[in-house]
Each structure stands twice: as C-alpha cells, then as structure tokens.
Amino acid sequence: MSRPLILGVETSCDETGVAVVRGHEILATVLSSQIDAHARFGGVVPEVAARAHVEAIRPMVHLALRQAGVHSDQLDAVAATRGPGLIGALMVGYSFAKAMAWTLDTPFVGVDHMEGHLFAPRLEHEAFAPPAVVLLASGGHSQIVHVKSWGEYEVLGSTIDDAAGEAFDKIARFMGLGFPGGPAIDKAAEGGDADVVKFPRALRDRPYDFSFSGLKTSVVTYLEKAKAAGSVPPLPDVAAAVQEAIVDVLVDKTFNAVEATGVDRVAGGGGVLANRRLRVRLEEEANRRGIALYLPSPALCTDNGAMIAAAGEFRLERGDVTPWSVDVSSSLRLSDL
Amino acid sequence: MKILAVDTATSASSVALGEGGQLVAMSVRVDRRGHGGFLVPAIDFAFESAGWKPREIDVIVVDVGPGLFTGIRAGISTAQAIAASVGAPLVTVSSLTALAVRAATGRRRIWPVVDIRRGQYATRPFQPVPGGVAPDGPAEIVTADGLHNLVESDAEDTLLVGDTAGFPPTVMRGLHRAKTGRPRYPSADVLLEIGEFKAERDHFVRPEDVRPLYMREPDAQINWSDFREEGIWPGAAG
Ligand SMILES: [Zn+2]
16 A cells, blocks of 8 residues: 655744645655745844745746656645644734635645654655654754654643744854854864853753853853953854854754663654754764664755655554644644644 | 635724625624634634635635734734635725725715724725715825824815724814714625625736735834944954
C-alpha cells in the first residue's frame, strides 16, 4: 500500500510554505519568504506577515502542485498549521487549506506547528523515531522536547524570555548586521575567535530552560564600554563569541535532557538549527557520547510545508481528522496533544 | 447561474447560495472573531440544504472589505481555494457597496459606515439610482469627528447605515438632515445580487487581483532606538 499523498500548508509566521509529500518523498516544496518585507522593521510584523500570506497562498499552492506534477484531485489529504503562531497569518493558510479540502471532499488535518518540526527530521532520516530528545529553536520558539512516542510529548524546558532566534535578531540589530540575525551572525563569525570575550551563560541552575535577554544586555554593555575605551575587537571575534554563547546553552541543555531521559537519539528543528556552528557542536557532542543525531537539512529546519504534511500523515493515520468547525489557535501546546 | 457568496468583512459572517435571482440557502453568524470556524461549516451546511455539489458553482463572490482584516483574509482565502479547486471565476464586492445597496429604499443619499477599529471608519457616499445605487464620491478613512464633518457638509438628506450603533454621541449631534438606519452589516444575500449583476456583465476579477481593501497601512512601529545610526563596525550589514 502506498502512503497517502498530502498537501502541507504552513503560514504561522513569515514564510508561506507549501509542499506535496508522499511518505518520505517530498514531491515539491515551495516557499515564499517575507524577509525583505520585515527587514526594515528588524523583526516580523504580524499585519505585514498576514498581508503577504494572502497574496502568496494561492500561487504557492498552485506552484507546489505543478512542481509535483500532481492534480489537486489526486490528493489524499490536506494538512495546514493550526497553531501556535500569529493569528492573522495562521488564518490565511488554514482557511485556504480547509476550503480546498472541503471542495475536494478530502480529509483535512489541522497540525500543531511544533509537532511539524518534530516530524521534519523523519523526512530525510527514515531511521529517526522516538524515544528521542528534540531541540526546537527559532525566532518564535525555543524548547527541549522529550518525544516519548509519536503523539506523546513532554516539553522539558523552554525559554523564559526571548527565543534563541529572537536573541540572534536583537543582538545582530544592535551590532548593525541586519535581519534575520541568525544567518547574519553566522556569516559575520566566519574566521572569528570566540575566546576574545566570554559572554555569560544564563540559568545554570535550571537544566532545561533558556534565558537570552541577559546575553543581549551584556553584549550591549560590553560593546559600549569597548567603544568608549577605543578597543572594540574585530567584528568576527565578537560575532563568534555571541554565537558561541547561544550555541553553548542550546547544546548543554539539550544534552542535559539526553542524560536525564536516557534516550540515545537527538534531533533538532527550527530556523536556529540551520546555524552552522550549532550543527557542528551538536554533532561533536553526539559523537562523543555515541548518540545518533538527526538534523534536517537547513531548508527543512526553517518553517516549511513538508513538515506539516509529515505530521499531517501521522495524524491522519491516527484518525485525527479535524472537523470543519475547528479554528486556528495561537496558543496550542505540544504537551496537550 | 449558481452563485456562492462569502462575507466575513465585519462582525457578521454570512454565506449564501443563489440561482436566477433567488436565494437558495443562507447562514449567518454575528461574532467579532471566529470567522475561520464559521466559514466552511456554513458553506457545507448551505450546499447540503441546497443539494448542490461544489463543482456546480458557476461564480464565487466575496466581500473584500473594508472591515476586519483577519475576517476579510479568511473570506478571500476560502473563496480563492474553492475557486481554484473547481475552476470558478471570482467577483469582488466592497462592504460599503453591499451596505449601500441594501439601504437604498428612498431618496436619501447613503453613507455606509464600517468601523475598522482604532477609532477609524471607512465610508463613501452613494446616490440612489433606479435599480440600485451609484457611488457619489471617494471612499475614505475618517475619525468620528471627520465623519461628522463629512455628513454635515452634505447638502442633501442623508442616511447613515452600517456600524452606526457604536458611534460616539458626537457623530450625529446637530445633524438634522441625517438619520441612521439599516442594515447594520453587509451580508451574503446582497453579495449574491451584486455578484450576479457583475457576472452577467463579465466583471470578473483575476484571482491574483483579488486583494483585501485595507484602506490603511499595516500597524508597524519601527523602534528606531533599536537601530544604531552606524553599526559598531560601519558597513557590517549585508
Ligand atoms: Zn517554526
């Protein structure tokens, strides 16, 4: 029996992502990114995002189907992100996908965005399966999740202030590096010496939780003092030091969770997992401990339609078809699934 | 001609099916939020009642605003998806036109008003003409005071319809030639009438041109204090 052909739609934040997926095979995945629209604000503006989604959603769905060589009548199900995320943004993709499923008389699955990220590693790594610890880090979320089995999740830790991607954005903005901050700092840190300055690692007493707002303050204080003293280190060194501080915390806490749960598989998801230094450090740490690491390729780390289709397939097989009356929700929580 | 009409531009959501000038099925709900939870169940119910299949639809008409941004986008996304899936053409109607058409019962000039939040109203004057209304001035965004001044400067007897119930008392004060009336909301049955009229004249809109009528820039605050005039390392960006 071949696996179901699923259209996945993701519009929870600033990417209009649509994909056509069958099992592990991504027949097409397309993305309309809004980075330029938000860059002048230095962050994602909800109303700007929603406006861009409503322009992009129809052409993106059309493009994904065309690239996949699939007619909408052939779809076995339509899946769309139901939450968490920006309500105005979620509403566009969710409404479009739901109406499409209704018209095609095919099942509709409203997917939890975070569960989508949990399923992303499976698209490229057939071996990836629970139990596992998954680090989810992006501009909107930072969590460590214990995936006990598919559908059974315990959020062990999360950020108590800024998300990791948000920390990158804010610090990059202060450093004059542009938006989005993660890739900007990644690039600026090339060849830099992270040991030039050591920024603080917060919340050492809470094994799985993150805090990044203190880091931003210390970077600002440090640079203003250094500038006043006329001794600002080269940009690559400071960028590397900032990156190391964020990466250190993410890696430490992830492996704290690995130790506590006793799992032998680690995975990751979210835009921050595209950071090259973070990928290297996770790999080193996993190798050192003889643990299997499953990182999606960068394009599947950031928000995308394929991961929504993948989680949608799981929900579909469980019979979790979403009734037409269910609306988007900005505050879904993995632990409640 | 079988028509589906979708209106989620204000607090009142409605969908309707019509054919040959007759209303075949309709569903309405008044709720500031929850447009997304209303739409497909209501459409499903309407088709069920009418005994129609989605593929039988010849035209889809949608209210593109002005109004509640999230509601308008839910309506447009829904209409777009159904249109794309069955290959039906789209017709768009402004919420102000829908209000004016339903209000046109006398000789008074009509000022339909839609509350678009943040103390702002969208409005546009319409003149009753045989068989309907004709716009008689530009669509505008005004404050409550601005609306008062607009109507005050109108030399004719006027009728204000739409979101008038929530007016601050200052809006109608001293306007002796103006009165408020119904309807309170645009609705899908009116869209059917306008949609049929437009479809008969081939006034279709290409899907890529079906856009919300926001009439206001996005609320985006640039916190300039977060940006350095020059970076710590000039020229570091990009
Ligand atoms: Zn995400």
